Amino acid sequence: MIEEHTNGLLLNRTTMLGERNWRDDDTYKLIFSPSGHAAYRFQKHNMLLSDGEAMLLNPHEIHKQLRHTSEKWIVELKPAFVTEVAEELSGSTVDPMFALVVCKHPLLQQWFSTTHLYWRMAATEKERALWLENSWIQLAMVLLRLVPGSHSNKWNIKGYEPTVHVVLDALKQSYQQDWTLDNMVQLTQLGKYQFSHLFKKETGLSPYSWLQIYRVIQSQKLLRQTDDSILSIAMQVGFKNVSSYHAVFRRIYGQTPGFFRKTITNI
Incomplete structure (x- = not known):
């Protein structure tokens, strides 16, 4: 499943999960592993994801998929859109630079599970587009609050056990x-x-x-x-x-x- 939008792209795959070519995307790229394990290579180190874990890549972060064992979700968000949301939240007009870390939080998992469920329910292309129009903003806000980076010296811990x-x-x-x-x-x-x-x-x-x-x-x-x-x-x-x-x-x-x-x- 691939769905493009003016603010980015949403992809869900259960195929093409093996080793892929090096990439240098000009968008923020959220990689989510709903189950199983995933491995990615960067220029100087590898990163592993397990059930419910994600990582957020900044634009032009050179990377390579090594494997996903069952399924992967990828969301690409355009920098101008993320900066616009950040400006609304904090007044900053500078593109955020997120820390490259493994992140896991109930809100992030909820966004993916709700999006996945509604996607299966949506009857028309117009309905899916309308859903994305609103959910993109929610996702950007969640990322700015939950993923540490240059935009903030805070790291929200609400919602954990x-x-x-x-x-x-x-x-x-x-x-x-x-x-x-x-x-x-x-x-x-x-x-x-x-x-x-x-x-x-x-x-x-x-x-x-x-x-x-x-x-x-x-x-x-x-x-x-x-x-x-x-x-x-x-x-x-x-x-x-x-x-x-x-x-x-x-x-x-x-x-x-x-x-x-x-x-x-x-x-």
Whole structure:
């Protein structure tokens, strides 16, 4: 199934799930794996998706599909449309740059399941077009709220399972702290394995990966608004050394903190 719209494209496939050619799309590209597993290759690393997980690619993010085991959904959104929605929400007129992370949230899963169900019910092409006209805006708003990026130093945690929410809230409040898995588990009534499994099942990330990414997101404000050194900023947000900060920053943004600072201060 492929449906084109003025604001983008919606694709659902159960075929052509094997290795594909390298791509360099000029749109934001949301890849969702409703079930099974998926693997994608980027220039310097691979990313894996499991049941209900997604990732959002920025325009011209060079990538290659390696496999999907059962089904894939792809939504392409035109940059001008996403920027327009971002401007309505926050007043920013700059194209958002999303972090390249695995994301999982009930709202995102609900959007896909509702769209899929209604698609099967829609009787005419006009009805499907009208549905997309409204659902595109909803999806863009969900992505801007739930996927971290340059557009915001917030990461919405509402909607997750209560035990996971408690830990996420604590991490957000004290992200500079030297957290260990033991510290996190103490906030729950679970064992280490149970907690780690539940956290990954709910968010798509390990607890430590989520914390490291959140620290990078928090560092964006310091990069924008201060002249502090990169080393100082890394320490302020909780990294133990600047090399770890650089590594996580480059993995999710494809550039160094210094280049990011130069780009956003010249806008």
